[in-house]
Amino acid sequence: MADVDVRLVNVTKKFGDQTAVDGITLDVSDGEFFTLLGPSGCGKTTTLRMIGGFEQPTSGLIELKGEDVTFLPAHQRDVNTVFQSYALFPHLTIFENVAFGLRRSGIKGGEVTRRVGEALELVQLVGFEQRYPAQLSGGQAQRVALARALVNRPAVLLLDEPLGALDLKLRKQMGIELKRIQREVGITFIYVTHDQEEAMTMSDRIAVMNKGRYEQLAGPETLYERPATRFVAGFVGASNLLEGRIGSEGDQWTVTLPSGSTIRAPKSLGDIGATGAIGVRPEKLSLLEPGQESKGNALEGVVVDTSYLGVITQYVVEGAGGLRLLVSEQNVDRTTRNDTWRPGERVTLTWRPEHGFVVGDAVGA
C-alpha cells in the first residue's frame, strides 16, 4: 500500500444543531483517485471543504502527508481545489488565472511562463492565454480551473463536482480526460460527485456517503457487485431488493418472501444480519417461459412494462403480492423488437444464488 496522503480521524462538522459530517475516519493513499459519492446534503462537500481548509471541523483530526492541518488556513495548505462553478477570476486573463497560485508562492518570471504553458498544454488549451474567462465555453472554463489548480503541483487535488455544469456528452469526455490527467501527473485526487456513473468510471475507491457518514468504502466493482447496505444498493446502479423472513440453510441465507417463495444467497456474499435482504441487479436476471428450468432462484411473474433501450431491453415484472422487479436483457441475437417480451405475458424470473448480493443491517440506524 502506498503512503497515506490524507487522513481523516473521527471528523465531525456541525452547523448549529445540524450534523453535516458525522465522525468520518478514512485514509486516502498517495496517487489515488478517491471519490466521495452521495446525494446532496450527505456531507460530501463539507468533508471536501474541511480538507481544503474552508471549514473547520467541530471535532476530529485532519492530516496531510502525516502533518496535522486541522486548523491550518486554506492558503497555507498544500492542497488545491477545482470549484464546482470553476470560480475563475473574471478580471484576469487565462494566463493570469493559472499563474495566480505560482505568483502568490513567490515564483517569478520565466518559471511562471514555463509552468503555466505546461499546465495549459496538459489541459489542451494552448493559445488561450490572453482570453478572459467570459470568452470561454463551459468545458474550456473547466479545463482552466483544473490547470489553475494543478500548476501548483499540490500534494492533493480536491474536485467539487467539477463536471456538474457540463452537458452529458462533454461530461463523459471530460471524465476520461480527468482520469488521463490524474494518471499523468500522479497527484492524489479527491473527487466529490452525486453521479454514480462518473464515480464508477474514474475512481480507484469510492466512499458512498449518506447522512454525514459513508456506508461503504470500496472499489467500483465491489460497490456494484457487493453493495453492503440498502442505500448503497439503491444509489449505485439499479437493484432489486427482496425482503422477507430471514433464515439460514447450511452455507446459504434464505429469504422467504410474503408470497411464500424462498430465495437464496451464499453466506460468502456477506452478513445479512437481522434486518437485511437479498438483492439482485437487473442484468443478472433471466426471463424464461413458465416451466423452463431455472438457475436456482426462481420467481413467477407477469411482464407489466417493456422499454427498448438499444443495448438492452428493460422490463418491469410483477410477481405475487405486488412485488416489482426490474430486469434488463441484452439485445443479442435479436433483429426486431418483436422478439421481446410483451406486457401481460407470464414469465419465470431466474438467477443463480451467487449472482445476488446480501445487504446487512442499515448503518447508523
Add this chain to the structure above:
Amino acid sequence: MGLIRRHPALVPLLLLLPGITWLGSFYLAPNLQMFASSFWSGSLENGFAFSLGNWVNYPNALGTYQEQYLRSIQYGFAATLICFAIAFPLAYFIAFRSGRARSILLFLVVAPFFTSYLLRTIGWRTILGDESIVLGPLKSVGLIDPSARILDTPVSVVAGIAYNFVPFMILPIYVSLEKIDRRLLEAAQDLYASSWGAFRRVTLPLAAPGIFAGSLLTFIPAIGDFVNAELLGNPGTTMIGNVIQRQFLVVRDYPTAAALSFMLMLLILIGVTIYGRLLGTEELTSKAI
C-alpha cells in the same frame, strides 16, 4: 397597429420617442440656447446680441473666476476622498458581513433622502455652530481654543458636501461588492493568497467599476454644488456653482454665466475621461460581467 405591422423598424423609434422628446425639450434645447447665450453681449435692460466675436466671454470669465474654479476642484476632490474613505468600509461591511441587518442598513443609507437637502444642510449649521453640541463641550472643558470654529470655514463646506453625497458613493460600491462571487475569494485563498492578498487581488479589482461610478456620482455634483458653500461657508469659500447661480439669478449677466457653465462641463468631461482611462474601467466593466 397596421402601420407598425407594415414597418416593424418603427418600433424602436416609437419606444424612444418619449425619452427623445423629453431630453430634447428639457436638456438639449436649453443647452443649445445657453451655448448661444454664451456668445451674447449686452445686458438684460438693453437687450443681448449674438456674435461669434464674443468668444472672449470665455477667457474673460475664466480670468475673473479662476480662483473659484480651483477651489471647486479642491473641495470636490477632498469631498470625494472623504466619501470614499467612509463609503468603502461601510459598503464592504453591508455587502459581506451584515447578514440579516442588510436591508435595514441599506435603508438607513438612503433614509436622509426623505428629508429635504436644504433642511439637512441647514441642520448642520446647528450641529457645527460655535456653541453647538460638538464644539460647546470641547470648549467648556478647555480641550480646544474658545475662539475655534468649524462653521463658515472650508472644513464645514467640504464636510457638508461629503455628508450630502456619501450615499451616492456607498450604493454603487455596495452593488459591485455584493455581486462578487464569494467562491472567488475562496479560490484566491486556495491559491495561497492571504486574506489581504485576496482582498487586493480579487475584491478590489472587481469593485473598481463601483468605485469609479461612485466617485463620479460624488465628484460631479460636488464640483458644481453651491448650497453647501452658501449655507456652511463664508465669502472666502465661494465655489464656481455660487458664482454661476449669482450671475444667472442676481447679476443677470447671462453671457458670463453661460460661459462659466460650459467651461465647468468641459472641465468635468476632461477629468472624467482621464480618470476612466487611468482606471481602465471600460475594460473592467465589460469583462467583469
